[in-house]
Amino acid sequence: MAIVAIIDTGYRSYDYEKELFAGMGYELQIFQGERVDIPAKRALAMKAAGILVRDTPIGEEVFSGAPELKVIVRYGTGYDNIDLEAATAHGIKVANVQGYGNHSVSDHALALMYACIRGLPTGEKNVLTAFGKPPFPEVFELHEKTLGIIGLGRIGGTFSDKARYLFSRVLATDPYITDEKFERHGAEKSDLENLLEQSHVISLHCNLTDETRHLINREAFSRMRQRPVLINTSRGPVVDTNALLEAA
Template sequence: MRVLVADSINEKGIAELEKVAEVVVNTNITHEELLESIKDFDAIIVRSRTKVTREVIEAAPRLKIIARAGVGVDNIDVKAATEKGIMVINAPESTSITVAEHTMGLMLALARKIHLADKSVKEGRWEKSKFMGMELNNKTLGVIGMGRIGSQVVKRAKSFGMNVLVHDPYISRETADEMGVEIVDLEELLKKSDIITIHVPLTSETRYLISDRELDMMKDTAFIINCARGGIVDEEALYNALNEGRIGGAALDVFEEEPPKGSPLLKLNNVVLTPHIGASTVEAQRDAAIIVANEIKKVFEGGTPQNVLNMPVLDPETFKFLKPYIVLAEKLGSLVVQATPGKIENLEVTYCGELAEIPQQDILTRTILQSILNPILTEPVNLVNAPMIAEKRGMIVTEGKRSESGDYKSLIVLNVKSDKGEFSVEGTYIKEPKIVKINDYKVDIKPEGIMLIAKYKDLPGTIGAIGTKLGEHNINIAIMQVGRKEIGGEAVMVLKVDQEVPSTVLDEIKELENVYDIVAIELSH
């Protein structure tokens, strides 16, 4: 395996990678050079300088991983990577403490006017009375976003004796109580906070989250701090609010345009500006390099990385529970694609029983899609790109949950519709994968090897005729299962056979009296 390190990272990360791969360090590589050489690498590590564009990704047939030794992936075309089945990983935990500490530093700088006092002394003045500050103790801090960094800021703010309000739709009441914070809506947070700090990603929903309307809600003495991403705060609106005295001050480590050349904010005294250094500590850069190196090692050694941005990640306990059902999901997907005539247009997946209580079934659906799509496409399909490829092919995928699971602890139910017919199958795991229902007919068979699924009229002699026809072609039946709802009605028979069944033999069976259809399925052992 070969890894390209395209931006400077800590040497300890490189040392970890060299245990499993050939590492090429080229931290001055140009875009043109990258386009030419990326074809020879299995992984690339970048920070913020190198842009991994769609053009680069399309030129990288070997590439399996794009790693960002940091948090943001603005310089990586994640959509293009996902389409190609390339994992995009980062190191979010590496900067949590570092950015939280920088936030606290900016908070103190604003509260005690440290930036102005420093400038005054260096210019030969001694203006003690001019720099009257305020304590953080007993002030109210509003935290927008309670992820890794926001949570670390809260811990430090509590040690300063601050009261904390948080706005985050994903935080639970239990977590809030444990941390001693109050959950409020954004409007209440803006109105009540003495200091506001932002810790959310930049998305279409959070762009200009703080603009004229929100700034007008704040106290005229309030401070706002942004160490998250430029563009969350409307800088023009912020300048006007600061210039007109509608808020007390601001501190920014990130900007809409970096560097912020010509920004009117540069002229204001009630704003503290730093050059996107929130994550710039020796410890954070070391940890980021080691984290992404270990993630790449996991992939190269056949493991599952923890910080994949374009694939669901499971905690160890959940993975242990789901692991046998991942095997079952793979079998079910392979079965339905072979059993369903025509192009599959609709896939309905229902998780029943204990599986319905697990919040992370997405890995199972991805596994099913991967098994359905791989046999019919020339492009590689994996857990990363399976949902996107299904969508591009016009396949409608629906997930559902059902607490009832009959006689089983858990069930996976697939209902498939194509342009030529329908097919349904139900499976469970009892020490091994089991198919327990096909097209609503009960069966009990292990999904492996060569299987024949026949639809026929349940009349005397029909099963015998099918067996005789197979015998004529020296095809031995190992196991037979029959499912029916009523005597003399339609039935389903599943046969396990020891030899591959030619299509000509299947055609002969279809010509038999009272046989409606038969398909051959080949599953791995």
């Protein structure tokens, strides 16, 4: 019987997967070892016809030793832990869960935005240590400000739908989105340079690819004339951390 392997666990139940794959004639095997035991996870993956994965890096080392492997599905939207070029070379299909986290991630981005612009972390500390002290010197209101969104896909679009009524203007950049979708989400189409220069809040919602790695670098920070609040709920390496520390 062909095997489907779940190599990254963490969800409360896998009853749905068990029922689904049993009905399709597959044996479902769920990794039971330590989360950090990558070699053991890869060993299980190499026995499978299909893999369900979250964070474990999957590449040539697995593909070359997995003659039965036909498909990889990532629990989530990003897939930067999977070597797509190597998978394609081996004829292995890769899929993600489109629509996963649209609301939870966009809600979290809104929460981070409010925490920053209202000075909540600093304000809480000041209230606890020096009652009556002004909470944060850079608090500002949104109704006359510009929001910049980098990546207007499912999550970025959902974020725009929620945030557009808070700002006087929403700019967005995404070379893979149609003009109709910009209009649907209430965002003005912009190039990256203009967005960086005009925005008071910038929220990142792009996949991590070779194109977007360190997209926010020294040059990008030098263009941020408004010294904006920067929210990153995509992937960490979209921002050059050293450049961020220099600009802070």
